[in-house]
Amino acid sequence: MTVKRLIDFLRNHLIIRTLLLISLVALILLATLLFGLNRYTRHGHAINVPNIEKMFIEDAVPLLARYNLKCEIIDSIYVSGAIPGSIIDQTPQEGSKVKENRIIFVTVNARSPRKIAVPDVKDMSQRQAIAFITGMGFPEPSTEYITSEYKDLVIEIYYKGHPVEKGTKLPADAQLTLKVGDGYMQPTFISDSDSIEVEAPVIDEEWLE
DSSP, rough: OOHHHHHHHHHOOOOHHHHHHHHHHHHHHHHHHHHHHHHHHTTTOOOOOOOOOTHHHHHHHHHHTTTTTTEEEEHHHTTTOOOBBBBEEEEEEOOEEEEOOOOOEEEEESSOOOEOOOOTTTTTTTTHHHHHHHHHTTTOOOOEEESSSSBBBEEEEEETTOOTTTTEEETTOOOOEEEEESSBOOOOOOGGOOOOOOOOOOOOOOGGO
8 A cells, every 4th residue: 555545545534543643642642751751760770878877967968969869867866885976877778779869867876865854763662663764764773772671662762872862864874773671670789888777676674574
C-alpha cells in the first residue's frame, strides 16, 4: 500500500484515524512523563552517605553540603565517654545510597547530663525506693545497711558520701546510695559511772524487839 492510498484510507475511515491520533498523543505524553520523571528522580544516580559520627555539627554540615545533602538534629542525649557536642548517631547510616537533597538526621551528645530532682523515698521499702529512683532516670542505687529496728526501710539517701535532701537536682548518671535499716537495735549498756545508787532501807530497832 502506497502512502497516497494510506492517506486516502485514513480519510475515508474516521474511526481508525481518530484511534491512531489518540495513540500517537498517548505515546507523546508517556514519553514526556518518563523523561520528566527520570530527570526529577535522577534515575540511576545515587549518593553514598558519608560517615559523620564523632564529628561536630559545624563540621558535618559543610561536608554533607559537598554531597548535596542536608543535616538536621533530632535529639540530644548524654553518653558518658563520648565527646560532648559530637554526633553519636546518624540516619541513614554511612554507606547508604540516597538521592540529592536528602536530610541526614543526627543525634548529638549533650555537653552535660540532664539533671533530675532527687525523690522523697524516706521510709519506703528498699525495693520500692529502687524502683522509684530508676524509674525517674537514675541508675540503680547501691545499698548500705545501718543499725535500725526498721528492716529494709530507707533511712537516708547519700551521694558521694554526703546526705541528700529531697528535691536536690543531680546529674542523671549520679550514683546514689540508700541507707537502709538492718532490723537490729544496738543494745544499750550502763557503765559503772551511770549505775543507779540504791539507798539502804532504814530499819527501826523497835521492829527487832
